[in-house]
Amino acid sequence: MALRSTKYNIEPTMVRHPPTIVCYICGREYGTKSISIHEPQCLKKWHNENNLLPKELRRPEPKKPEVRTITAKGFYDLDALTEAAWTSAQSQLVPCNICGRTFLPDRLIVHQRSCKPKAAK
Incomplete structure (x- = not known):
């Protein structure tokens, strides 16, 4: 929240941040305009990194989640899209076989x- 100051009073004003969408590949947030630029570049980077991994750590290509993003009123359901993308990005993680x-x-x-x-006690 930003403060707007006048000579006699200070009143808070709300700062609206632009809506963001989570990338289904890397899990980072991007603006609604830049996500379409980011995703092809991110997928290309993902392929390059995946090809450098040992065969046992290579993963199948992540698929863009199929989410009904248009609500009944004709608006995008950004929360559902973000949740599906976050889940997709988290599914790319691999567990350590030790810890x-x-x-x-x-x-x-x-x-x-x-x-x-961990050492046994």
């Missing part, structure tokens, strides 16, 4: 270098 934490496959390789099983 169970989830990572993107390229980060899992780095994590596993230092992950040690």
Whole structure:
């Protein structure tokens, strides 16, 4: 909330942020205008990174979620679209076979270098 100041009083004004959509590939938020530019580039980057992974860590290509994004009043249901995209992005994570934490496959390789099983008491 921003404050608007006049000589005699200070009254709060609401700052409206533009609506955002979550990328179904990487899970980051983008504006409604830029998501269509981002997604093809993100998918290309995803393919490049996936091809560099060992065969056991390679994943199938993420599919864009099929969500009914138009409500009865003709508006986009951004909440449903965001939720489906977030779920899709989270499904790309791979669990560590030692501690169970989830990572993107390229980060899992780095994590596993230092992950040690807990010592038995």
